Amino acid sequence: MSVVDSNLPAQQTFSVMRTVRACVFLFRLTLWRQIASRQTLVNFGLTTLCALIVAAWSHRGHRTAMGFSDYMLLPTFIGFLMPIFAISYGSSTIGGEREDQSLIYLLVTPIPRAAIYLTKAIAVGVLVALWSGGALTLLCWLAGEPGQKLLLVYLPASLLGGLMYASVFLLLGAMFRHGTILSLAYWFFLEVLLLQMPGTVKRITVSYYIHCMLYDAGSSFKLGPRNDADREMFAGISGDSAAIVLVFSILGLMTLGSYAFSKREYTELG
Amino acid sequence: MTAIAESVPIAEFENVTKWYGPVIGVNDVRVAIPSGITGLVGTNGAGKTTLIKLLTGHLRPTLGQVRIGSHDAWSASAKQRVGYCPEVDTLYEEMTGRSFLITMARLHGWAGSELRDRVEQVLQQVGMSDRADRRLRGCSKGMRQRIKLAQALVHDPDLIVVDEPLNGVDPVGRLELMDLFRALADRGKAVLVSSHILGEMDDFAERVIFMGRGRVLAVGTLAQIRELFADMPLQVRVICPQARELARELMTCESVRGVTIDRADELSLQVVQAAVLFRHLAALAARGDFDVKRLETTDVTTEATFGYVMSAAAQF
Numbered sequence: 001m002s003v004v005d006s007n008l009p010a011q012q013t014f015s016v017m018r019t020v021r022a023c024v025f026l027f028r029l030t031l032w033r034q035i036a037s038r039q040t041l042v043n044f045g046l047t048t049l050c051a052l053i054v055a056a057w058s059h060r061g062h063r064t065a066m067g068f069s070d071y072m073l074l075p076t077f078i079g080f081l082m083p084i085f086a087i088s089y090g091s092s093t094i095g096g097e098r099e100d101q102s103l104i105y106l107l108v109t110p111i112p113r114a115a116i117y118l119t120k121a122i123a124v125g126v127l128v129a130l131w132s133g134g135a136l137t138l139l140c141w142l143a144g145e146p147g148q149k150l151l152l153v154y155l156p157a158s159l160l161g162g163l164m165y166a167s168v169f170l171l172l173g174a175m176f177r178h179g180t181i182l183s184l185a186y187w188f189f190l191e192v193l194l195l196q197m198p199g200t201v202k203r204i205t206v207s208y209y210i211h212c213m214l215y216d217a218g219s220s221f222k223l224g225p226r227n228d229a230d231r232e233m234f235a236g237i238s239g240d241s242a243a244i245v246l247v248f249s250i251l252g253l254m255t256l257g258s259y260a261f262s263k264r265e266y267t268e269l270g
Numbered sequence: 271m272t273a274i275a276e277s278v279p280i281a282e283f284e285n286v287t288k289w290y291g292p293v294i295g296v297n298d299v300r301v302a303i304p305s306g307i308t309g310l311v312g313t314n315g316a317g318k319t320t321l322i323k324l325l326t327g328h329l330r331p332t333l334g335q336v337r338i339g340s341h342d343a344w345s346a347s348a349k350q351r352v353g354y355c356p357e358v359d360t361l362y363e364e365m366t367g368r369s370f371l372i373t374m375a376r377l378h379g380w381a382g383s384e385l386r387d388r389v390e391q392v393l394q395q396v397g398m399s400d401r402a403d404r405r406l407r408g409c410s411k412g413m414r415q416r417i418k419l420a421q422a423l424v425h426d427p428d429l430i431v432v433d434e435p436l437n438g439v440d441p442v443g444r445l446e447l448m449d450l451f452r453a454l455a456d457r458g459k460a461v462l463v464s465s466h467i468l469g470e471m472d473d474f475a476e477r478v479i480f481m482g483r484g485r486v487l488a489v490g491t492l493a494q495i496r497e498l499f500a501d502m503p504l505q506v507r508v509i510c511p512q513a514r515e516l517a518r519e520l521m522t523c524e525s526v527r528g529v530t531i532d533r534a535d536e537l538s539l540q541v542v543q544a545a546v547l548f549r550h551l552a553a554l555a556a557r558g559d560f561d562v563k564r565l566e567t568t569d570v571t572t573e574a575t576f577g578y579v580m581s582a583a584a585q586f
Contacts (some may be wrong), residue, residue, distance in 0.1 A: 018379030025376040036364060101360040105421065107328060109377040110350040255410050267290065270322070270356045270433070 020190050023119045024113045030093060030123035037087035044103065047135045048082055050076045066091075068146040069214075075156060077139055079209060082158055083187050085131040086165030091180040094261070095173025104131045104269040113262035117174065121254050124166050132162035156212035157239075159247040164206045167253035174261050198233055206249075213244035214217075246267040280351075280429045280460040281325055281343070281386035288320050297484040298534045299334070303429065303462055309475030310464040312575055316481040319433075319466050326354040326431055327461070335430035338429060350378070352424030352456035356465075357433035359414060361406045368393065368402035371424050376446045378425035388424060396420045396445055409437030417446070429460045436470055437463045448474045473573035478572060480579045487579045496570045499578045503527050506547065509564035511535050516560050523550050538568075 016203045032194025034040070054072050057063075094117070097103040106116055138156050140147030165187075172186065173179030202208045213223030225231040237245075277301035283450050289293040295316040301327075301551070312318045323329040324336045327343045341348035354584045362370050371389045380388060393399045393557050396416040406414060415438055421428055432451075436444050451474055465471060471478060474536065480487040488495045517529045517537055525547045526542035540546045544567070569575070 004434075015379075022377050022379045023382055025373075029373060029377075101358050102362060104328075104354075104356055104358065104360070105362070105374065107376065108326060108349060108352070108354045108377070109374075110346045111377065112346045146510075157293070267323070267329065270319070270328060270354075270358055 003041055019111060019115065022080035022109065023115050024059050026106070026111065026116065028035070028117045028121050030120050031127065033213050034089050034093060034123070034127055037092065039092055043088055043131055045240040046081060047131075050081055050135070051138055051142055053106050054139045054147075058147075063144065063146050065146040065149045065218075066103065066223060068143050068152075069150055069218065069221065072143065072218065073136075073150065075140065077136060077154075077158070077203075078207075078214070079192075082132050082162050083191070085128050085135070086162055087169050087180065087183045089124050089131075089168040090169030091173040091183040093120050093170060095176075095179030098173070098177070098179075098266065098269070099107070101159040101269055103266065107269065109267065111163045114258040118254060121167065121257065124170055125163050125237040128162040128166040129131055129159050132158045150218065152190065153218040153221065153223070154214065157210045157217065160213070160250070160254060162207075163205060163250050164253075167250050167257070168206065171253055171260070172258040174257060176262065184214050200235065206246075209237075209246050212236045213239045213246075215239075216242070237241055271410065280339065280482070281462075282337045283321075284322060284326070284335045284337065286331040286336055288324060288329060289332045294484050295322070296481075297328075299484075299486050301479060301486050301489055303460050304523075305428075305458045306476045307461045307463060307474055307480040309471040309572065311464055311466075311468060311471060311478055311572060312481030313482075313580075315361055317484040318481055321355075321479075321481065322431055322433055322462070322464060326352055326425050337533055346585045350425065351428045353425065353427035353430045355422040355430070355432040355435060358435070359411070361417065362413060363407040364405070366403050366405055367398055367409065367413070367420075370406060370417060370418055370479050371402070375424045388426070392420045392424050395423060395450055396433075397443070402565040412440055412443050415439050416443070416447075419450075420584070427459075430454060431462045431464075433464045434466070435463060436465065444470075452483045458557070467544065468571070468573040468576060472486075476574075482580060482583050485583075487583050488575075492570050492575050493570060495579065499582070500542075503542055504543070504544050504567055505569040505574075506539040506541050507532075507564070507566050507568050508537045508539065508551070508562060509535055510537065510560055511563050512560050513537050516554075516562075519554065519560075520530065522548075523547060525550075535563075 014066055040103060052125065053076060057068070057072055094103065097106070107113070140151040168186070169179070169183040172182045176182050191205050191207050194205045195202050215236055218224070224236070225234050281303040283299045283301045286299045287297055298375055299321065310321065311317050320329065322333055327345070327349055330344050336343040338348035338351050341351070362373065365373065368389065371392060372385065375385045375389055387561050390399065394404050394417050398413065398420065400415050401413060405415070406417065409417070419432065419435060422432065435447060439447060451463065454461055454529065455476070463475060477491050479490065480495070488498065500538055507517065513531055513533070513535050520526050520539065521529055523546070525541050525543040526539055527542055530538040532538050539547070551562060551565065554560050
């Protein structure tokens with residue numbers, strides 16, 4: 001064992017180029033580690049299960065876009081698969097590394113913490129968008145004609161909704177211990193329960209804005225509340241407004257997350 | 271209690287205090303870490319871990335400032351100059367040792383042939399060149415320890431902070447790693463080694479930071495710190511075939527407070543003014559009266575000095 005003199009520039013300033021290069025590598029590393037994780041297996045299994053359910057539904061005699069939306073896409077995809085994709089990757093990307101303590105190897109690098117968070121958020125966003133878009137396309141394709149009609153109706157809301165959920169769960173994983181459990185609790189108890197509440201309290205849920213976008217885009221297929229009483233209970237806003245809320249919320253959460261991550265002390269690491 | 275005049279420090283704690291809610295982690299710490307090997311010693315809860323986390327930018331001080339060169343230790347630019355080998359036995363388990371080092375080098379902004387050369391250099395330094403393609407989850411504790419150390423060196427930092435580096439490393443490996451630390455120190459690097467095995471410090475630490483109850487109790491070489499306890503008799507061992515006769519002779523020396531004949535050729539002395547004793551012994555040996563084979567102090571060790579420091583600290 002010997003020390004070999006390095007002829008390399010030891011104390012270069014960590015230039016912008018080197019930071020960008022390190023961030024690009026971190027993006028690839030995050031994608032690769034998440035794709036190679038057991039979360040991908042779980043997502044694959046659940047997508048297959050939902051695909052089988054849709055395949056079975058597609059053998060019914062009378063199939064309409066409205067029926068496919070109400071009985072298949074809303075409960076299996078919007079209510080289940082999409083949040084699962086976001087939870088599995090969102091909460092494990094920082095939260096999982098924190099729990100297994102490997103986050104320490106990122107925090108010793110000269111990449112600014114805010115850049116670490118943003119890079120990871122983008123990588124998670126790409127993964128969740130790919131899974132959401134891919135799974136939605138598969139389900140719609142399996143459903144035949146009703147599915148093909150609804151694919152473009154569902155796609156924008158699915159992508160924005162997936163990204164929004166991912167932003168929420170990434171933040172929970174970065175800020176709190178046991179982020180996955182917190183994310184699941186948030187999804188089950190807040191998203192599902194509050195969406196059913198009358199009045200404006202449901203407007204703090206992600207699901208509300210996803211549904212608003214879907215009902216607006218799918219009005220020609222009569223998606224959404226059937227009668228006046230239901231419409232009054234749901235008190236929807238326009239799809240464009242819902243999309244704007246989601247986009248700004250995603251940007252806001254990413255900004256908040258990167259700020260909080262850059263200030264957070266992880267006392268348990270090391 | 272500070273016993274050493276420092277060269278230009280690579281890292282500095284300036285009156286640093288860290289609170290964890292109502293609990294104090296370190297209290298008004300003022301210490302500098304120059305190049306060379308510095309040992310960090312203290313009991314559980316002494317504040318060693320907090321000190322290390324402050325130095326590696328994992329924690330921010332509640333009061334004061336931790337600086338790496340001219341940078342705040344929390345800043346990204348400071349981290350370029352610091353390598354950290356944590357105690358926790360976690361790595362990117364799915365990777366091989368080599369791919370883990372490449373990953374860490376890339377995260378430090380290295381690329382191309384520069385990166386590959388550097389990774390191979392570091393693997394050679396830690397003695398893992400021929401075993402670097404094994405998956406980390408299948409590696410022994412000693413191999414994992416070497417890879418952890420390698421990732422701390424891969425970006426060629428000025429300050430290397432190693433927490434319990436010799437855990438799980440076999441005796442030959444320990445010697446190799448100690449040689450590596452010495453070689454790094456020879457190249458002007460600062461190496462801060464935290465270890466609860468005090469005997470390890472005797473072998474390689476040039477200076478020691480003793481911590482207790484969140485404070486730095488003493489800093490310096492062991493001899494310098496030991497000198498601070500002038501009122502505590504120094505333990506001296508003498509090997510001489512004429513042990514009984516020498517004991518009788520030394521009892522007349524005013525600096526000797528006690529003599530114990532341990533074996534037929536071995537004496538233990540308690541001495542208050544070592545220099546007086548050493549002159550006296552030299553004179554006896556020069557006259558040819560006694561054949562002094564060996565003369566050594568037995569309590570200028572980390573363990574013994576730590577005992578004195580802790581005893582002194584307990585009085586406050």
